[in-house]
Every structure is written in C-alpha cells, then in structure tokens.
Amino acid sequence: MDDTDLKILSHLQENARLSMVEIGKLVGLSSPSVTERVRRLEEQGVIISYRTIVNPKGLKKHITAFVLMEPRDCNKYKKFAMEHSDVVECHRIAGMYSYLTKVVTESVHTLEDYINLCLEYGKPTTLIVLSSPVEHKSFFTESEKL
CATH class of the missing domain: 1.10.10.10 (Winged helix-like DNA-binding domain superfamily/Winged helix DNA-binding domain)
Incomplete structure (x- = not known):
C-alpha cells in the first residue's frame, strides 16, 4: 500500500x-x-x-449507553447481544469485565428494560453517554489527504 x-x-x-x-x-x-x-x-x-451513518435521534433513539458485562456464560451473553435490537456494538475485552456493549435505545425506560434482561446473563455496569465529542473519526489526518 x-x-x-x-x-x-x-x-x-x-x-x-x-x-x-x-x-x-x-x-x-x-x-x-x-x-x-x-x-x-x-x-x-x-x-x-x-x-451510511444514521443519526439515532432520527430513529427516535435518544439514549446511548455502554454496558460493561461480567457474564456467567460468555457464549450465552454474546448470543443475547447479537440478537438484541438495541445493541449496535459488542466487544470482547480483557480485564475486570468480559464485554463492552454499546446500546442505543429510545429512553431510559427501554435502557432499564435492556439492563433487566442482562441480569439473566450476569452483572451489568451501565455508563450513560452525555455527549460524544469524537465519533466516526477518520484514521487519516487532513495532511494525509493532500
């Protein structure tokens, strides 16, 4: 290249x-x-x-959260995350938690519903996004485009 x-x-x-x-x-x-x-x-x-990058708010999804999971069974949680419509990303990570899952949903009530479902698979820790100053950032700097 x-x-x-x-x-x-x-x-x-x-x-x-x-x-x-x-x-x-x-x-x-x-x-x-x-x-x-x-x-x-x-x-x-x-x-x-x-x-295409879709603005979640255009789909009436106003809440973004990251859920750190300590599942009892990683494969069962992975299957659950892959099938849940509010999950847009799920990453297997090293450290205290096994998964970092990005959830985009309509409201705190639907986020709570998701968290309640997660309890069946292990212990979730939820981080609600207040703002996202960096999203979809290019791998390249402006000078690399010239």
Whole structure:
C-alpha cells in the first residue's frame, strides 16, 4: 500500500459516495487507475464495506449507553447481544469485565428494560453517554489527504 492508496482511503472514509472520477481528481489519477486501486483494496480486505451513518435521534433513539458485562456464560451473553435490537456494538475485552456493549435505545425506560434482561446473563455496569465529542473519526489526518 502506497501513499496514493492511503489518500484514496482517506477520501473514501470521509465520503464513500465520491465517484472514481472525483477521487481521481483529488489524488491525481485517472478514473480507471482509481477503480483498480479500490478493487485491489477491497480484495485485500482493507476496504470491508461502504455504509451510511444514521443519526439515532432520527430513529427516535435518544439514549446511548455502554454496558460493561461480567457474564456467567460468555457464549450465552454474546448470543443475547447479537440478537438484541438495541445493541449496535459488542466487544470482547480483557480485564475486570468480559464485554463492552454499546446500546442505543429510545429512553431510559427501554435502557432499564435492556439492563433487566442482562441480569439473566450476569452483572451489568451501565455508563450513560452525555455527549460524544469524537465519533466516526477518520484514521487519516487532513495532511494525509493532500
């Protein structure tokens, strides 16, 4: 992977809707060259997918929380987290807790419902998000895009 690949990735991470022509203009390559590089990055697993970031408030989900779990059975909790509609991320972690789960839900009442369900699997510790000054941050600095 060279500097041009990194610039292409930087622009795609910022705006995945850019056309190959637009990216080519930004990095100084032809559209076919950009297309080939992007295809190669996809094949190498560097680019996994293209997604839309949805504002949870637009879905009437106003509460975000992180739940640290000490489950009695990790596999049962993992299955529960994978199937619950309010869980948007679940990470196996090292340390005092086994899982860090990000929950996005409608209200503190629905968060409480989720926590009550968690009690069946172990001991949850809940951290409610007040604000998120850094979200979806690019892996690249502004100077790396040039």
